Amino acid sequence: MLVDTLINIPYYHAVGKEMDVFKQAYKNKIPILLKGPTGTGKSRFIEYMAHQLDKKLITISCHEETSSTDxxxxxxxxxxxxxxxxxxxxxxxxxxxxxxxxxxxxARPDVIVAIHSLTDHRRELFIDKLGVTVKAHEDFMLVASFNPGYQRGFKELKPSTRQRFIAVSFDYPEPKIETEILINETEIDSDTAKKLVAIGNKIRNLTELGLTETVSTRLLVDAAKIIHSGLPKRLSVHVAIVEPLTDDLQTIQALKDLCDLMI
Known part of the structure; x- marks a missing residue:
């Protein structure tokens, strides 16, 4: 877990009305759920909105061992x-x-139980070890993210939890916007940025490969960064885009061949 300080302005490119939704959720003290694949800008969006609202942001990266005590x-x-x-x-x-x-x-189920009273009209936290109930500060806001496509049916949110949030869906941005993101994030040239975005979209459409996760904008940014700093383009694409996607040797080779042609 980490506490973010609002020193540098995070770069974020809006793709819809998500900023307006967030501001209204904050104004009306309604928790918000961000849904979408990994690497589509959910965390960056929260950083950006915290900066816009001039609020301290506390981020907790949940995993199977995250408990209510934590x-x-x-x-x-x-x-x-x-x-x-x-x-x-x-x-x-x-x-x-x-x-x-x-x-x-x-996170473990007891985490969901712990936040329930913060996600309805009560806006309070019960600390059972102290036997006290803490009313939420006027400016407190709860935000959560969720990847609906990851291990579908295994790590799902119950309807009783989902309906305590308003929700915004995130997806990979359209090519023009994704190209702008790469250029702004890495200062890479426009032509290379367009080629990387084309590679990302090509692999995303190769559903027959059976990849658990596909190419995220984050992976494209990583590839752009190391290309801009001097690593050869093909090698950069191999290590930043292809290798993180799979361990299957045949799939890796097929993806490498495809990317070599496109880059």
Whole structure:
């Protein structure tokens, strides 16, 4: 987990009305769920909106071991006494920060239970180890992200949880916008950016390969960065786009051949 400081303005290119939706959700104190594949800009969008609202952003990258204790807090031994240490969720609730649960479906079920009372009219957090209930600060906002296509049927959010949020879907941007993103993020030349975007879209449409995840904008940005800094184009595409997608040798070779032709 990490706490983001709002020093540099994050670059974000809007593709719809997601900024307006976020601002209205914040104004009306409604939690928001960002749905979409990995690497489509969900985390960057939250960073950008936190900067726009001039709010502290606390990000928690959820995984199968993330528990409610990790979020709420725990007792620790300090010297000769036992003291309570607030977790990031409790800190955000008290301070009025934006709390971002990245890939919330990956967390343990007790995390979902812990945030339920924060996602309805109560806007409060019960700390069972202290026996106290904390009312959320006026500026507190809960944001979560979720990849519906990842391990479908295994890591799903229950309807009772999903319906506590308003939701915005994210997908890969259209080629023109994705090209602009690569240029702004990496200062790569326009021609190379267009070729990388074309490669990304070509692989995304190769459904017969059975890839668990396809080429994200993040992978394209990584490829653009190392090309811009001097690594040969073909090698950059191999290591930044092809290799992260699969371990199957035949699929890797097929993708490499395809990318070599396009780059």
């Amino acid at each position: 979020l709420i807090g725990r007792f620790i031994i300090k010297g000769a006494e036992t003291v309570w240490l607030d977790g990031p969720l409790t800190t955000a609730v008290k301070e009025g920060s934006i709390l971002y649960l990245d890939e919330v479906a990956e």
